[in-house]
Amino acid sequence: MKAVPLLGHASLEEIFAWRTDGPVSVRQFLADAMALAECLPDGTHQLNVCQDRYRFTVGLAAGLLRRKLSLQPASQSAETLRQVQAACPDVYCLCDGEFDTLDLPRLDYPSELAARPEAVNGIPAIPADFAAVQLFTSGSTGAPVAHSKTWGRLVLNGRAEAERLGLLRRGHSIVGTVPAQHSYGFESTVLLALHGNSPFWSGKPFFPLDIIAALNAVPAPRLLVTTPFHLGALLASGLELPAIDQLLSATAPLSAQLAAEAENRCRAPLYEIYGSTESGQLASRQTTAGQEWTLLSGVQLEQQGEDTIACGGHVEGRVPLSDIIEILDAQRFLLHGRHADLVNIAGKRTSLAYLNHQIAAIPGVLDAAFFLPDEESPDGITRLCAFVVAPELNSRRLQAELRQRIDPIFLPRPLVFMDKLPRNTTGKLPRNQLQQLYAEKVSHVGR
Amino acid sequence: MSQTPTPEIVEALLPEVAELIVTALNLDVAPAEIEADAPLFGDGLGLDSIDVLEIALVISKRYGFQLKSDNEDNIRIFSSLRALTAHIASQRTK
Secondary structure (H helix, E strand, O other), X not given: XXXXXXXXXXXXXXXXXXXXXXXXXXXXXXXXXXXXXXXXXXXXXXXXXXXXXXXXXXXXXXXXXXXXXXXXXXXXXXXXXXXXXXXXXXXXXXXXXXXXXXXXXXXXXXXXXXXXXXXXXXXXXXXXXXXXXXXXXXXXXXXXXXEEEEHHHHHHHHHHHHHHOOOOOOOOEEEEOOOOOOHHHHXXXXXXXXXXXXXXXXXXXXXXXXXXHHHHHOOOOEEEEEOHHHHHHHHHOOOOOOOOXXXXXXXXXXXXXXXXXXXXXXXXXXXXXEEEXXXXXXXXXXXXXXXXXEEOOOOEEEEEOOEEEEEOOOXXXXXXXXXXXXXXXXXXXXXXXXOOXXXXXXXXEEEHHHHHHHHHOOOOOOEEEEEOOOOOOOOOOOOOEEEEEOOOOOHHHHHHHHHHHOOHHHOXXXXXXXXXXXXXXXXXXXXXXXXXXXXXXXXXXXX | OOOOOOHHHHHXXXXXXXXXXXXXXXXXXXXXXXOOOOEOEOOOOOEOHHHHXXXXXXXXXXXXXXXXXXXXXXXXXXXXXXXXXXXXHHHOOO
16 A cells, blocks of 8 residues: 655754744654654544644644544534534544533643654655545535545645645745644645645744744745735734745635735735635635636646536545636636635635524524625625524524534624514525615614 | 723723724624623624734724734733723823
């Protein structure tokens, strides 16, 4: 059986990551992973909620060494934890801070690992077809849908991105503002550190001052892996930025205007990544150079009726994409928005069907419908609205119930109580009806 | 640069900060309805991390200082309207 190394480094003495107390070598990383592997419980499913990027990756590597499947759901809500536990009864949770794990077995990342760097004598290999990671999307029926990634394809994924960004020739220090668990952050920080010749900063800076401090803590050349939202806040702060060599953005559309301002202020090219949790990342573009996306090495798109299918390269199987795509040639395409039911707020994705299912499942809710108003500007955050019939519940109570079930970013703002919803004779609630309702009940307040 | 503000100074600043939050986030509540000691996240106002960045931006513009999360203070600062207001009162440069 074909096996692929855990890391792509040529030497154990190369720098794998940067932490507050300095660089961590590949040797030290492997020693930490081996020591943590000894501590892992017997369960075969690992829910790794470590906040620190280095500890997350040590957990991932330790899990790989023990052949555990890393579960990386889109949210860490109580409802998600319960669903994960129902689907994988032997799951345990690896944590590095305060986190309510409900009744899941829990392993706290040890403050002192019994690591023996001197005993590390090489880079271990993992079977290429081992299902290493499961990412999740919210399905339309209320239960999350799992997408398994084999170790071999994950490595191809990291290498394809590194090749596109020129990191294999010249490694960069990566500072990421996105979590290590979710697909974009996982690929563009964790996989790039393992197989893209580019050590990451272990923190996840949030405020503009934090991002600047993190950039200053690592040597040039530097790659900032971020989102339109964090980038917008960083530029709006007006603070002076350290030298950045490349900017990477994903999860939500970025306006050409913000991209141009970012390139101007950072004097660095800004690339956007296009992909999905199901397919992994597929393409990139330099936003200021034009609208066209160029596929990563090995990846292909095929048109099948209304659907566009991604396949080849690191893509697992044939993955229908949820965006409306115009294929230009074998390498290039244009993106024309997403299919109607999908919601993407600040990079978090779900579907209206999923949200409607969750709100309807709350005791006391007789009828309900989520509505996503038209976006006001490409770089702003548009919030969801929900119309609900629940005579026995008040807003605070209902929001508290929803918070148990869905990511906070999807909480309706506002939540509008109604006597009944204007469903048509077939029980449907067309978007134009909701649009009208929204205009009547909501849009006169606020903005 | 930081000094401990008196409770009276914090109390007097509360309505202004409440107004700032409601306007910045386009919230569906009146500023006076925000309870000074209720949590801003979770069961209180239900804010999320996107909101925190928005609030940080308007605070930096209005009060002339930047928030940072290099210590545990961050959790305390955003624990309630009163805590946030006290932090602003102690850090503001304008």
